Amino acid sequence: MSTTRQHPPGDLGREPEGAGAISPAPAERQWRTLSLGQASGIVPMARDFARQALHDWGWLPASSADRRAAAEDVLLVVSELVTNACLHAGGPEELRIGCTPKALRVEVVDRGAGQPAPRTPHRVGRPGGHGMFIVQRLCLDWGVQRTADRPGKTVWAELAAPA
Secondary structure, three states: OOOOOOOOOOOOOOOEEOOOEEOOOOOOOEEEEEEOOOOOOHHHHHHHHHHHHHHHOOOOOOOOHHHHHHHHHHHHHHHHHHHHHHHHOOOEEEEEEEEOOOEEEEEEEEOOOOOOOOOOOOOOOOOOOOHHHHHHHHOOEEEEEEOOOOOOEEEEEEEEOOO
């Protein structure tokens, strides 16, 4: 798992173009965006937004235990990334969710300068600090993309689509 790796060209992720600019996503990826800048109740709002996107894309209602688990994993990753932005980056500005037939990408944009990372060593009985460990365990990959022309970053994570 990577915390900073960009996807190679043609892979599932967005491709870097120049100094931090982002090129268009693959044509088959459907995107949903939620502005969170001045909102209250951000984490439940983000989960509800993600749940609706999953419903619109046919992940919910789940027809099997595997599909239900995949949808629950997405909702948990959304919660963890948005919560981390609230706790460590002054709050999230935007939540983006992109879906292809093979994967789902969650992106949380914030203005924070920190670098999210799983707490090491991970201690199961210790309260707090499990968010990025959970993200790392549930996702195909995750990372951080800095924006050159403004403060902040995008923390992204990709999960496999249900079979």
